Amino acid sequence: MGASVIPFVIFxxxxxxxxxxxxxFVxxxxxxxxxxxxLMLTGVCCWLFWLCCYVAQxxxxxxPKLEQNIILIMxxxxGNAVTE
Structure with a gap:
Protein backbone atom coordinates (compact mmCIF):
# COMPACT_ATOMS: atom_id res chain seq x y z
CA MET A 1 0.00 0.00 0.00
CA GLY A 2 1.52 3.27 -1.05
CA ALA A 3 0.85 6.89 -0.27
CA SER A 4 -1.65 8.75 -2.38
CA VAL A 5 -1.00 12.37 -3.31
CA ILE A 6 -4.66 13.46 -3.22
CA PRO A 7 -5.26 13.07 0.57
CA PHE A 8 -1.88 14.64 1.30
CA VAL A 9 -2.70 17.71 -0.79
CA ILE A 10 -6.26 18.02 0.55
CA PHE A 11 -5.25 17.88 4.22
CA PHE A 25 -8.62 37.56 9.29
CA VAL A 26 -8.58 37.72 13.09
CA LEU A 39 -4.69 29.12 15.04
CA MET A 40 -1.15 28.57 13.76
CA LEU A 41 -0.35 25.96 16.42
CA THR A 42 -3.69 24.24 15.80
CA GLY A 43 -2.94 23.99 12.09
CA VAL A 44 0.58 22.66 12.62
CA CYS A 45 -0.31 20.18 15.36
CA CYS A 46 -3.39 18.79 13.62
CA TRP A 47 -1.55 18.45 10.31
CA LEU A 48 1.38 16.71 11.99
CA PHE A 49 -0.93 14.35 13.88
CA TRP A 50 -2.78 13.50 10.67
CA LEU A 51 0.52 12.98 8.81
CA CYS A 52 1.84 10.58 11.47
CA CYS A 53 -1.39 8.55 11.40
CA TYR A 54 -1.41 8.49 7.59
CA VAL A 55 2.24 7.45 7.27
CA ALA A 56 1.87 4.79 9.99
CA GLN A 57 -0.74 3.04 7.84
CA PRO A 64 4.21 -11.93 16.20
CA LYS A 65 3.94 -15.25 14.38
CA LEU A 66 3.31 -17.88 17.03
CA GLU A 67 3.49 -21.62 16.67
CA GLN A 68 0.24 -23.56 17.08
CA ASN A 69 1.21 -25.20 20.38
CA ILE A 70 1.99 -21.77 21.90
CA ILE A 71 -1.43 -20.47 20.82
CA LEU A 72 -3.14 -23.49 22.40
CA ILE A 73 -1.22 -23.01 25.66
CA MET A 74 -2.12 -19.32 25.77
CA GLY A 79 -9.66 -19.60 29.90
CA ASN A 80 -10.44 -19.94 26.19
CA ALA A 81 -9.49 -23.56 25.74
CA VAL A 82 -9.65 -24.66 22.11
CA THR A 83 -11.21 -28.06 21.48
CA GLU A 84 -9.80 -30.01 18.59
Whole structure:
Protein backbone atom coordinates (compact mmCIF):
# COMPACT_ATOMS: atom_id res chain seq x y z
CA MET A 1 0.00 0.00 0.00
CA GLY A 2 1.52 3.27 -1.05
CA ALA A 3 0.85 6.89 -0.27
CA SER A 4 -1.65 8.75 -2.38
CA VAL A 5 -1.00 12.37 -3.31
CA ILE A 6 -4.66 13.46 -3.22
CA PRO A 7 -5.26 13.07 0.57
CA PHE A 8 -1.88 14.64 1.30
CA VAL A 9 -2.70 17.71 -0.79
CA ILE A 10 -6.26 18.02 0.55
CA PHE A 11 -5.25 17.88 4.22
CA UNK A 12 -2.20 20.08 3.69
CA UNK A 13 -4.40 22.75 2.09
CA UNK A 14 -7.03 22.39 4.82
CA UNK A 15 -4.66 22.70 7.78
CA UNK A 16 -2.48 25.19 5.92
CA UNK A 17 -5.54 27.38 5.46
CA UNK A 18 -6.34 27.17 9.14
CA UNK A 19 -2.74 27.89 10.17
CA UNK A 20 -1.81 30.48 7.53
CA UNK A 21 -4.94 32.08 6.06
CA UNK A 22 -7.27 32.31 9.10
CA UNK A 23 -4.81 34.23 11.33
CA UNK A 24 -4.86 37.06 8.77
CA PHE A 25 -8.62 37.56 9.29
CA VAL A 26 -8.58 37.72 13.09
CA UNK A 27 -10.22 41.01 14.15
CA UNK A 28 -8.14 43.60 15.98
CA UNK A 29 -8.35 43.43 19.73
CA UNK A 30 -6.27 42.94 22.85
CA UNK A 31 -5.92 39.17 22.27
CA UNK A 32 -5.32 39.20 18.51
CA UNK A 33 -1.76 37.87 18.78
CA UNK A 34 -2.79 35.03 21.06
CA UNK A 35 -5.64 33.98 18.78
CA UNK A 36 -3.29 34.06 15.77
CA UNK A 37 -0.74 31.88 17.55
CA UNK A 38 -3.49 29.46 18.64
CA LEU A 39 -4.69 29.12 15.04
CA MET A 40 -1.15 28.57 13.76
CA LEU A 41 -0.35 25.96 16.42
CA THR A 42 -3.69 24.24 15.80
CA GLY A 43 -2.94 23.99 12.09
CA VAL A 44 0.58 22.66 12.62
CA CYS A 45 -0.31 20.18 15.36
CA CYS A 46 -3.39 18.79 13.62
CA TRP A 47 -1.55 18.45 10.31
CA LEU A 48 1.38 16.71 11.99
CA PHE A 49 -0.93 14.35 13.88
CA TRP A 50 -2.78 13.50 10.67
CA LEU A 51 0.52 12.98 8.81
CA CYS A 52 1.84 10.58 11.47
CA CYS A 53 -1.39 8.55 11.40
CA TYR A 54 -1.41 8.49 7.59
CA VAL A 55 2.24 7.45 7.27
CA ALA A 56 1.87 4.79 9.99
CA GLN A 57 -0.74 3.04 7.84
CA UNK A 58 1.73 2.59 4.99
CA UNK A 59 3.79 0.04 6.90
CA UNK A 60 1.55 -1.37 9.64
CA UNK A 61 3.05 -3.38 12.46
CA UNK A 62 2.16 -7.05 12.26
CA UNK A 63 1.75 -9.17 15.38
CA PRO A 64 4.21 -11.93 16.20
CA LYS A 65 3.94 -15.25 14.38
CA LEU A 66 3.31 -17.88 17.03
CA GLU A 67 3.49 -21.62 16.67
CA GLN A 68 0.24 -23.56 17.08
CA ASN A 69 1.21 -25.20 20.38
CA ILE A 70 1.99 -21.77 21.90
CA ILE A 71 -1.43 -20.47 20.82
CA LEU A 72 -3.14 -23.49 22.40
CA ILE A 73 -1.22 -23.01 25.66
CA MET A 74 -2.12 -19.32 25.77
CA UNK A 75 -5.78 -20.06 25.06
CA UNK A 76 -5.89 -22.64 27.86
CA UNK A 77 -4.22 -20.32 30.39
CA UNK A 78 -6.57 -17.44 29.50
CA GLY A 79 -9.66 -19.60 29.90
CA ASN A 80 -10.44 -19.94 26.19
CA ALA A 81 -9.49 -23.56 25.74
CA VAL A 82 -9.65 -24.66 22.11
CA THR A 83 -11.21 -28.06 21.48
CA GLU A 84 -9.80 -30.01 18.59
Missing amino acids: TVLWGGIGIILPI PKGPNRGIVQVI MNPLIG AEKW
